[in-house]
Amino acid sequence: MDSYQSLSAKVYNFDKPVGKSFGDLEYYQSRLTNKASAILEPAVGTGRIMIPLLQQGYNIQGFDLSNEMLGYCEENLKSAQLPTNIMQQASFTNFQYNETFDAIIIPSGTFLLMTDYVEIKQALQKFHSALNSNGKLIFDLFFQNDFQLGRTNIKIFTLSDSEKITLTMTEAEIDYANQAATYIHRYEHWKANQLKETELETFRLKWLGIEEIQLLLKEAGFIDITISADYQYKKSITNGTEIFTVEAIKS
Numbered sequence: 001m002d003s004y005q006s007l008s009a010k011v012y013n014f015d016k017p018v019g020k021s022f023g024d025l026e027y028y029q030s031r032l033t034n035k036a037s038a039i040l041e042p043a044v045g046t047g048r049i050m051i052p053l054l055q056q057g058y059n060i061q062g063f064d065l066s067n068e069m070l071g072y073c074e075e076n077l078k079s080a081q082l083p084t085n086i087m088q089q090a091s092f093t094n095f096q097y098n099e100t101f102d103a104i105i106i107p108s109g110t111f112l113l114m115t116d117y118v119e120i121k122q123a124l125q126k127f128h129s130a131l132n133s134n135g136k137l138i139f140d141l142f143f144q145n146d147f148q149l150g151r152t153n154i155k156i157f158t159l160s161d162s163e164k165i166t167l168t169m170t171e172a173e174i175d176y177a178n179q180a181a182t183y184i185h186r187y188e189h190w191k192a193n194q195l196k197e198t199e200l201e202t203f204r205l206k207w208l209g210i211e212e213i214q215l216l217l218k219e220a221g222f223i224d225i226t227i228s229a230d231y232q233y234k235k236s237i238t239n240g241t242e243i244f245t246v247e248a249i250k251s
């Protein structure tokens with residue numbers, strides 16, 4: 001895995017701390033009405049969403065592929081005085097649990113980190129098997145409709161008076177045949193104006209059409225698929241839609 005390593009995870013935890021919402025936290029809460037139901041969050045990351053849900057009494061656990069992200073998740077769980085045995089290291093296609101779940105949630109476009117169909121199909125089958133009958137799969141998607149080859153953006157994260165991380169993001173490649181955009185992220189960690197560490201992240205994101213995701217979900221055994229734009233239940237997608245949420249039920 002060449003993303004979500006040391007500096008990337010540090011920046012994620014700093015820039016998107018536990019409880020920071022893009023509208024997703026409130027929306028997922030509104031779609032998960034039974035707090036006692038068992039919920040799984042694949043790619044749980046630093047616990048940004050899982051920890052506030054735990055604090056509100058939800059029965060949720062998660063896994064993630066990145067040890068660095070899980071390290072922050074563990075730290076954040078401890079700071080919130082919550083048990084840490086509810087997270088584990090696993091991927092979308094190899095996770096194993098002895099129980100099944102009433103809901104599986106994947107907020108914030110993380111689903112699009114799966115860039116090939118074999119992985120997507122395997123993951124959807126795993127999600128289907130991990131759900132109880134009538135269980136819900138809920139995840140966010142977005143289009144890559146603002147891609148400009150070669151465009152570069154720089155962000156500065158000021159960690160303290162003497163410490164900062166700069167992030168240079170370059171839109172590096174667009175692959176229409178496979179519906180994927182590649183971004184190169186260069187992280188530089190500065191202490192007292194001295195460069196201490198650099199990290200390169202290749203970030204590949206897929207996009208999926210509405211019909212396409214519905215066909216994939218049906219093929220994996222899901223029914224009653226709904227699509228909701230901008231975190232408003234069943235709001236239609238337009239060209240201006242930034243993010244949309246797919247919900248499907250295990251038949």
Ligand SMILES: C[S@@+](CC[C@H](N)C(=O)[O-])C[C@H]1O[C@@H](n2cnc3c(N)ncnc32)[C@H](O)[C@@H]1O
Pocket residue numbers: 003004016042043044045046047048049063064065066069090091092093107108110113
């Ligand atoms: C954008 S972060 C989202 C974290 C968290 N769900 C949130 O909303 O804040 C994406 C996460 O996906 C994880 N990830 C990427 N590929 C994965 C895979 N194949 N299996 C499991 N986790 C994966 C990364 O390690 C990272 O923590």
